[in-house]
Amino acid sequence: MILLDRVTKTYNRRGSALERISLHVEPKEFVIIVGPSGAGKSTLFKLLTREEKPTSGKIIVGGMDYETLKDKDIPLLRRKIGVVFQDFKLLLNKNVAENIAFALEIAGISNAEIKHTVPRVIDLVNLKGKENNYPLELSGGERQRVAIARAIVRQPKILIADEPTGNLDPKHAWDVIRVLEKVNKYGTTVLLTTHNQDIVNTLKRRVVTINDGRIVSDRAVGQYKAS
Amino acid sequence: MSRFISTERIFKNGAVGFLRNIWLAIAAIAMMAITLTILLFAVVANSTFRHTIADITSHIDVSVYLKDDVTSPQLNQLTGQLKGLPDVKSVSYVSKDQALKNYQQQNINNTDLLSAISETGNVLPASLTLKPTNPNNMQGIKTFLEKPEIQSLQSYPTSYSGDRKSAIDKITSATHFFEQAGVIGIVVFIIISMLIIFNTIRMAIFNRRDELVIMRLLGASPWYIRGPFIVETMIYGIIAAGISVGLCSALFAVASTTLQASSLGLLDINYANNFFTGHLLVISLAQVGIGILIGAASSALATKRYLKLNK
Numbered sequence: 001m002i003l004l005d006r007v008t009k010t011y012n013r014r015g016s017a018l019e020r021i022s023l024h025v026e027p028k029e030f031v032i033i034v035g036p037s038g039a040g041k042s043t044l045f046k047l048l049t050r051e052e053k054p055t056s057g058k059i060i061v062g063g064m065d066y067e068t069l070k071d072k073d074i075p076l077l078r079r080k081i082g083v084v085f086q087d088f089k090l091l092l093n094k095n096v097a098e099n100i101a102f103a104l105e106i107a108g109i110s111n112a113e114i115k116h117t118v119p120r121v122i123d124l125v126n127l128k129g130k131e132n133n134y135p136l137e138l139s140g141g142e143r144q145r146v147a148i149a150r151a152i153v154r155q156p157k158i159l160i161a162d163e164p165t166g167n168l169d170p171k172h173a174w175d176v177i178r179v180l181e182k183v184n185k186y187g188t189t190v191l192l193t194t195h196n197q198d199i200v201n202t203l204k205r206r207v208v209t210i211n212d213g214r215i216v217s218d219r220a221v222g223q224y225k226a227s
Numbered sequence: 228m229s230r231f232i233s234t235e236r237i238f239k240n241g242a243v244g245f246l247r248n249i250w251l252a253i254a255a256i257a258m259m260a261i262t263l264t265i266l267l268f269a270v271v272a273n274s275t276f277r278h279t280i281a282d283i284t285s286h287i288d289v290s291v292y293l294k295d296d297v298t299s300p301q302l303n304q305l306t307g308q309l310k311g312l313p314d315v316k317s318v319s320y321v322s323k324d325q326a327l328k329n330y331q332q333q334n335i336n337n338t339d340l341l342s343a344i345s346e347t348g349n350v351l352p353a354s355l356t357l358k359p360t361n362p363n364n365m366q367g368i369k370t371f372l373e374k375p376e377i378q379s380l381q382s383y384p385t386s387y388s389g390d391r392k393s394a395i396d397k398i399t400s401a402t403h404f405f406e407q408a409g410v411i412g413i414v415v416f417i418i419i420s421m422l423i424i425f426n427t428i429r430m431a432i433f434n435r436r437d438e439l440v441i442m443r444l445l446g447a448s449p450w451y452i453r454g455p456f457i458v459e460t461m462i463y464g465i466i467a468a469g470i471s472v473g474l475c476s477a478l479f480a481v482a483s484t485t486l487q488a489s490s491l492g493l494l495d496i497n498y499a500n501n502f503f504t505g506h507l508l509v510i511s512l513a514q515v516g517i518g519i520l521i522g523a524a525s526s527a528l529a530t531k532r533y534l535k536l537n538k
Contacts, residue, residue, distance in 0.1 A: 049444065078446030089441050105236055106447040108229030150445070 001027040001158060001189045002048070007057030009043050009213075017043040019213040020057070025191065027157070030184045032200055033193045034224045035210035041193045044210070045162045048191075049083055050074050062157050079107050082151030082188070086163035088143045090135040096122065096146050097131040103150045117153060125149040125179050141172025148179050158189045165196055173199065200224035233451055241458025248431050252463055255420070255427045259467035259521060260474070262416040263514050267475050269409040270510075275499045276402040283395055289357040289368055292383040295323070297353070305380060309357060314367040316358040326351040352382045362395065421525040424463065428456050428529035439534065453530045460526040464518025471518075472511050479503050 002025040009018040018040045025031050033041055046052040047059060050066060059066040062080050069077065090099050097118050104114045122131055125145040135143050144164050151159055161180060165173035177199055184190045194200060200207060201223055209217040209224070245252060291309075293302070302320070309318045321329070327349045334340050359365050365387065371377065372385050432439065442452050483500040503510065 051444075072448075075446040075448045075451075078444060083444055089437070089444070091438055091441060102441075103445050106442060106445050106451060108233045108236075110229075110232055 001025050001029070001062060002191070003058070003060040004044075004047075005058040007047065007054045007059060009040075009047060009052060010055040016055075016213050018047070018054075021210075021213075021215055023208065023215065023218075025189060027189055028184070028187055030181070030190045030203075030205045031192070032203065032205055032207045032224075033191065033210060034195070034200060034207060035193075037195075039210045040213040041210055042162065043213075045083075045160055045191075045193070048160060049081060050077055079154055080156055080158070082148075082154070082156040082159040084144070084147050084151050084159065084161040084164045086166040088135070088147045090143060090146055090150075092135050095132050095134050096127060096138070096149075099135070099146055100150045100153050103153050107154060109154075121149045121153045124152075124182065126175070139172060140168045141175045144168065144172070144176045145179055148176065148183070152183050152188065156188065158191065159183055161190065161192045163193055163195065165194055165199065170198070177203070197224055233448075234454075237451060237454035238458050240455035242462065244431065244435075244455050245459045245462045248427070248434075248459065251427045251430055252459075255424045255460075256463045256467050256470070258416075258423045259420045259463055259518060260470040262413070262420045262521070263467055263471035263518055264474055265416055266413050266517065267471060267510065267514065269413060271475075271499050271503055273402075273406060273409070274502050275495055276398070276405065278498050278502075279495055280395060280398055280402065283398070284362050287359065287362040287395070289359065289365065289372075290386040291355040291357065291372060292352040292381055292385070293354060294380060294382045295352065297380050301380060305377070306355065308371070309355065312367055312371060314360055314365065316360045318358075319356045321354045321356060323349055323351060323353045326353060417521060420521055421528075424460055424522060424525035425529045428460060428526045429533055431456065431459070432529070432533045449534075453527075453534060456530050456534075457523050457526045460522030461519045462522075464520070464522035465515055468511070468514035468518040472507075472514055475503065476507075 002023065004021050004023040007018060007021045008016060010016045021040075021044065033044070035041055043052065047054055047066075048061060050069065054066070061077070064073075064077055064080075091102065094102060100118050100121055101114045104117065109117075119131070122128055125148055127142060127145055127149065130138065130142065135146065138146065144167075148159075148161070148164070151161075159180070164176050164180070168176065173196060180190055180192060181203075204221050206218070206220050207224055208215060291305075297305075306318055306320065309315050327344070330344070330351060331341060357368060359368060369385075369387075372381075439452060479496075479500045482496050
């Protein structure tokens, strides 16, 4: 589903953010990427969403080879990948249902289909009854679940969650993780970065550790000890 | 289907953006309305000037006054020769009697003059009136009339409507000046309008940058992001055109009633008003078209410059 082959990303002055990273993620896998701040996790995600181009190496996601990807195909690529951010990136002037519908509107989905799909996804992320609330009326955990709903509403094959629990207290963090597990159970490949030792160790999933731009360990059932 | 839905949403989002941005938009719309109004006035004024010049030019003629003893064969020969000149469009003969009648007609209210005329008998000469093909070039006619054998048939020096000619020259050069000044003025105003719209859209992009980033990350196509801004400024154009046409209609309505359709020197208000009302549909469509064009072009530039669409 995701294949990185000796990917290097060099920013002009700071040296390499990623150094010859190779990673293979199977469909329906749930992979946790850990590592200290500045290790290169965010760069990795930016490469996957094609916000950045690798300096060298090969990236293939969902059958799309980034090397041959044209600019006009980037929107199509991004519609195939669901993305969740630490800071939610919700539209504050739209309510919960509208924020989720937004992702479908962009993709040119009909209003009838939007009306049909949005309530189901709201249900999936346990936000029933909050459809008409605006982001600022919600808790951090609820906001992040809106963001997840928006990311999965187009039924992407891959969901990338960049520190989705970073701003949340433990209870809300777990609410978000449970939703991600649910999404994974329905068949979506999930890539999650986190700093939260408790979450990593409890989930018992594949853990990839990045440090100084390199993969230092990759374990099927990994453990993590935050330094 | 999805393309149709997207186009519909681009227009809808453009309208929503316009409403959200209305306070910024007002300045841009006002400026564009001024530009379009100036453009409209320039077009109407230009047409009116041309009309005035054509009107005066059509009255330019050359009068050849004949001696009383010119015989009918001589007259026919002269008329024939004149008609043969390439510079002469038409020749008409005014007899002594006709000349007197015309004179009496022109001075019908001046009884002193009329009684004086009737006492002295008819002193007015018969004449030939020539219409030149080109009022700006009468050299050929002049050369012919100044030949000694032709001079000998004439009682008075030829009248060339000379003062009229120089007046027309002045009007023509003034018109050329106004045309040039108008074109420069319009270009300057269009540039100012475009800069203001450009800036308005730049600020709108800045205000909505979070939303635009999210749109990009969710996979919105460049046109889905850019389109609404262009639609928004097209709305500016339509509103500005409406204001401009409305303003001019009101002005012409007021002007033609208060000035009683009188001729104000060069600017024949009546003609201008008729031109405006007669071409209202074309003018309105052109105004809307130009407004849309100015708006779309400026926001196309602004969005190209400030939206990082390919990242």
